[in-house]
Every structure is written in structure tokens, then in C-alpha cells.
Amino acid sequence: MTVRVGVIGTGIMGADHVRTLTTSVAGVRVSAISDLDEQRAQAVAVEVPGARVLSDPLALVHDAGVDAVLVASADSTHEELVLACLEAGKPVLCEKPLAPTSDGALRIVETEVRGGRRLVSVGFMRRYDPGYVDVKAGLRDKVIGAPLMLHCVHRNGFSAPGTATSGLITGSAVHEFDVVRWLLEEEITRVTVHRPRSSSLVVGGTSDPLFVLVETTSGLLADVEVFVNAQYGYEVRCELVGEYGTLLLDEPEQVRRRSSRSRSSRVSLDWRDRFAEAYRRELQDWVSGVAAAEQRGASAWDGYAATVAATAGVAALESAGPVPVDLEKRPDLYESR
Numbered sequence: 001m002t003v004r005v006g007v008i009g010t011g012i013m014g015a016d017h018v019r020t021l022t023t024s025v026a027g028v029r030v031s032a033i034s035d036l037d038e039q040r041a042q043a044v045a046v047e048v049p050g051a052r053v054l055s056d057p058l059a060l061v062h063d064a065g066v067d068a069v070l071v072a073s074a075d076s077t078h079e080e081l082v083l084a085c086l087e088a089g090k091p092v093l094c095e096k097p098l099a100p101t102s103d104g105a106l107r108i109v110e111t112e113v114r115g116g117r118r119l120v121s122v123g124f125m126r127r128y129d130p131g132y133v134d135v136k137a138g139l140r141d142k143v144i145g146a147p148l149m150l151h152c153v154h155r156n157g158f159s160a161p162g163t164a165t166s167g168l169i170t171g172s173a174v175h176e177f178d179v180v181r182w183l184l185e186e187e188i189t190r191v192t193v194h195r196p197r198s199s200s201l202v203v204g205g206t207s208d209p210l211f212v213l214v215e216t217t218s219g220l221l222a223d224v225e226v227f228v229n230a231q232y233g234y235e236v237r238c239e240l241v242g243e244y245g246t247l248l249l250d251e252p253e254q255v256r257r258r259s260s261r262s263r264s265s266r267v268s269l270d271w272r273d274r275f276a277e278a279y280r281r282e283l284q285d286w287v288s289g290v291a292a293a294e295q296r297g298a299s300a301w302d303g304y305a306a307t308v309a310a311t312a313g314v315a316a317l318e319s320a321g322p323v324p325v326d327l328e329k330r331p332d333l334y335e336s337r
């Protein structure tokens with residue numbers, strides 16, 4: 001079966017996903033493309049034989065030539081588009097965040113539960129990154145014994161113009177919230193955010209970097225540095241500390257150059273560069289899951305839980321102490337991870 005995918009949003013991420021789907025994923029065809037900026041949609045569509053451009057994203061969702069939908073439009077559009085996919089009974093892979101607010105994400109969960117079938121996947125691609133997968137395997141194999149602490153580093157070279165301080169939590173730290181839940185298989189209970197001295201290179205009153213402390217059900221602690229104007233490049237790292245040792249995820253292995261009495265290696269430009277293989281595996285698994293009528297990857301519940309943690313993180317920006325993360329009871333539909 002060839003899955004016919006409709007893509008909504010062909011900005012940086014959507015265009016990258018279209019390229020990956022058409023060049024590196026089996027069993028799929030991009031059949032329709034929609035973007036508010038029609039020229040942008042056209043520019044992407046000309047590279048994809050047979051892809052139609054539809055100006056109305058909701059028409060794309062209901063189009064008979066679309067079996068499944070990939071949502072890569074602005075965060076504020078995710079809830080409406082995912083709900084439309086559920087209404088149409090079509091599988092959807094929605095880029096993170098599932099919705100900008102906890103209430104919006106919960107509405108998606110409740111609608112999916114009413115339908116009785118898991119159709120929603122959320123683009124937390126780190127679950128497919130070979131490095132993160134190795135860390136999880138190491139933890140499962142008990143090579144470091146019981147986990148105690150997780151140290152995370154999340155750096156972008158530059159943030160998009162106008163990024164507010166809350167954007168560091170909702171746009172960037174939200175990946176770390178998902179990693180904590182997925183890796184440790186525990187829920188997040190509290191989030192605290194500290195604002196270290198801000199970089200003088202950051203304009204407009206945004207606090208950057210942030211230092212985020214995450215607590216989980218069993219008392220594990222994760223610290224997360226989020227620094228989205230680190231200048232030198234894009235870097236994501238983590239180290240899981242256990243009773244007998246640690247699992248350190250650094251930049252992927254690459255050639256280390258020695259010349260002129262110095263050693264050097266390349267730093268990623270951005271997430272597309274660092275996580276290219278994770279996106280490819282995520283998209284392949286999603287497409288294979290659609291063909292097998294199975295939901296794969298992060299679920300709507302995972303998207304909801306990460307959004308609730310991010311909402312607590314945003315509240316924690318204004319509070320001196322930790323902010324609790326209160327989740328609704330997990331519906332039976334999401335019992336298997």
C-alpha cells in the first residue's frame with residue numbers, strides 16, 4: 001500500500017519533511033500540500049511529482065486523495081487541524097507542540113478517546129534518534145543500575161526574531177519534558193525555572209538562557225539548560241546518572257580534525273542537521289504505522305503531558321518555587337506506551 005500524505009505548512013520544518021518523505025521514506029507519496037502562503041506551497045510542490053496545492057488546509061484534511069495528514073504549520077493552528085483530522089477519521093502526525101495550551105491538548109485527547117481509536121502522533125522525533133534510543137536501551141539493560149539524575153543541554157545558535165522567554169519553554173524545553181517522560185517512564189510532577197544572567201546578545205527583554213529543574217514521580221531530578229542564542233551552533237546533549245555509572249549522549253560521532261596544533265570537529269547548524277536521521281526514522285515509522293492501521297511514536301497523551309509540563313514551566317517563570325504538573329487520569333486508550 002502507498003500511503004497518500006497531505007502536508008499542511010511548508011515552512012522550514014514542513015519543507016524538510018516533504019523532502020524526507022519523497023527521498024528517503026518507503027511506501028509513501030505526498031499527494032497534497034497546503035500553506036497559508038500559497039507561493040511557498042507551490043515552491044515545495046514543484047519538486048514533488050503529482051502533488052496538488054490546496055489553499056484551504058481543512059479541504060486538504062477532508063480530501064479523498066489524502067489518507068493521512070502531516071501538520072507542520074504554526075503552533076497556534078495545531079489544535080484545530082488535529083481535531084479536523086480526528087473528525088475525518090484520518091491519522092495525523094502533528095509537529096510539537098500538540099497544542100499551545102493544556103486545555104487545547106486535553107480537548108484533542110478527549111476527542112480521540114471518544115472516537116475509540118488512536119490516530120494522533122506527535123513529532124517528538126528524539127524518540128527515534130539513535131543516540132537517545134541507545135541511552136534508553138542502556139537504562140533498560142540496567143548497565144548503570146537505577147537512574148538517579150539526568151543532565152540535559154539544549155542550545156540553539158540563534159532564536160527566531162521576537163521569541164519570548166516563554167518560547168524557550170514551549171518551543172524548546174518541551175522536547176526535554178518528553179525525553180524525561182519517555183526515557184524514565186515516569187510522569188513529571190513539578191517544574192522550577194531559574195533565570196541566570198541573560199546573554200548581552202539577546203535583545204527585547206527575553207531571558208536567555210534558562211535553567212529548568214524537573215522532578216518526577218519517584219523523585220528523580222533532571223536539570224535542563226535551555227540557551228537559544230548560544231551563537232556557536234546547535235547542540236543537544238544529555239547524561240543519565242545511575243547507581244553504577246552514567247550514559248552520556250554527546251554530539252553524534254564524526255571525524256575529528258587535527259591541524260595547526262589544534263583538534264576540532266563540526267557542530268550542527270540546527271535541528272534539521274542534528275536530527276536528520278531521527279526525522280527520517282520517525283516519518284518511516286509513522287507511514288508504516290498508517291499502512292498497518294497502528295498509531296506509532298508519541299501519542300496524543302504524550303503530547304498532552306508535555307504541554308502540561310510546559311504550561312507549568314511558563315508559570316514557573318513568574319514564581320519563586322516549583323509549580324506542580326497536574327495531569328488528568330490517563331484514559332485506558334493510552335495504557336500501552
Ligand SMILES: NC(=O)c1ccc[n+]([C@@H]2O[C@H](COP(=O)([O-])OP(=O)(O)OC[C@H]3O[C@@H](n4cnc5c(N)ncnc54)[C@H](O)[C@@H]3O)[C@@H](O)[C@H]2O)c1
Pocket residue numbers: 008009010011012013014034035036037040057072073074075077095096097123124125171271
Ligand atoms: N520537531 C522539531 O524538531 C521541530 C523543529 C522545528 C519546528 N517544529 C515545529 O514545526 C512547526 C513549524 O515550524 P517551522 O519552523 O517550520 O515554522 P515556519 O514559520 O518556518 O513555517 C510554518 C508554516 O506554516 C504556515 N501556516 C501558518 N498557519 C497556517 C495555516 N493555518 N494553514 C496552513 N499553513 C499555515 C506558514 O505560512 C509557514 O509557511 C511548528 O509547530 C514548530 O514548533 C518542530
Ligand SMILES: O[C@H]1[C@H](O)[C@@H](O)[C@H](O)[C@@H](O)[C@H]1O
Pocket residue numbers: 156171172175228271
Ligand atoms: O522549534 C525548534 C525545534 O523544536 C528543535 O527541535 C528545538 O531543538 C529548538 O530549540 C526549537 O526552537
